[in-house]
């Protein structure tokens with residue numbers, strides 16, 4: 001009798017499970033960046049069968065990416081494996097990229113990132129496009145071929161390797177003086193926060209480690225930051241001037257106003273005809289659409305971002321089941337900057353809105369901006385105060401430590417900082 005009632009309970013439980021599963025809608029999230037990751041973490045998984053498609057199986061904490069290019073932080077210290085975030089089934093994460101969209105049939109076409117011959121379709125009830133954006137080359141010749149971007153961990157790895165290769169090469173016998181000078185000239189194009197922070201990290205590396213490990217080369221190393229307009233243009237003018245002043249005081253760092261017209265294998269050409277020999281060009285100027293965003297049949301603005309309404313739904317999807325968030329989206333009548341802060345907040349909002357019958361409109365409240373400018377100094381601009389220098393640097397480090405995606409990273413990042421402070425950066429090449 002007891003066995004019989006237990007069996008009944010199990011069957012009843014299974015029936016309940018199946019009916020719940022049946023009721024759950026299929027939510028597909030494209031991308032594991034700030035927007036997609038934030039949505040994945042906060043969405044109610046009792047209401048949705050969540051499936052994630054992304055060519056990257058980790059979340060990347062981009063604000064600290066520049067620190068990994070010189071070894072202030074290690075690569076794995078700023079990434080969080082996506083599978084740590086509770087998938088109902090291991091097949092609910094696809095290491096693939098979305099390559100097509102059929103709005104009528106509600107199907108997304110995917111291509112495996114591991115085997116490009118493997119293509120398949122997935123059906124969705126709700127689709128959230130959070131594929132981010134690429135760096136904008138503005139069609140400048142040679143950028144794609146010779147410049148380095150700083151978007152992903154793999155980019156940071158390539159930059160770090162190139163820096164180490166150039167410094168090692170410059171120490172080898174028989175390398176002429178002008179070639180050594182070229183190898184040790186590092187150029188950054190774009191004076192936004194990413195370009196400035198990379199230059200700052202590089203400058204710290206130069207002063208703290210290259211000077212110690214390569215004393216014969218240290219005076220030859222130079223970094224040039226090229227910007228056509230103002231550096232850090234989103235910051236308050238006083239903070240901007242402070243940053244410019246600090247950069248100008250540095251003998252081995254130069255701020256150059258100019259437009260780049262061509263990147264060559266061993267040099268960079270400016271509009272006024274100047275050609276600067278260099279050993280590395282890091283390109284960091286604005287955002288451009290990804291191919292997926294460009295090719296899908298939804299309304300886009302003139303920068304090819306997907307136009308969404310105040311509920312972050314694509315304006316051209318009559319079924320109201322396609323959403324776009326983060327760098328790939330443009331909120332109609334309320335344009336927002338392409339930042340992690342916006343993307344994260346949109347993901348969080350959508351996680352809530354998707355489970356509400358009548359959700360409120362998305363509203364963005366700006367919390368402020370931070371930028372590292374080197375030598376333990378930063379800029380901080382919040383709605384209530386503006387500050388700069390060492391105290392802002394303390395704020396910069398504390399703010400980012402608390403914003404890291406998990407406790408593992410919150411432990412790892414400070415440990416790397418301590419290690420770098422006491423023992424210097426790791427210059428091994430492999």
Ligand SMILES: Cc1cc2nc3c(=O)[nH]c(=O)nc-3n(C[C@H](O)[C@H](O)[C@H](O)COP(=O)(O)OP(=O)(O)OC[C@H]3O[C@@H](n4cnc5c(N)ncnc54)[C@H](O)[C@@H]3O)c2cc1C
Nearest residue numbers: 031032033034035062063098131132326327338339340341
């Ligand atoms: C070096 C650097 C430093 C930055 N610092 C700051 C900062 O300090 N503060 C700040 O607010 N912002 C900062 N930003 C900007 C911020 O990182 C971006 O605004 C933010 O990453 C946008 O989030 P997202 O989710 O839209 O895109 P992303 O974070 O770029 O994520 C896009 C995701 O989509 C995936 N994807 C790409 N193509 C496809 C496809 N076809 N199908 C499926 N998935 C796809 C990608 O693999 C990735 O997982 C920085 C950016 C960089 C590069």
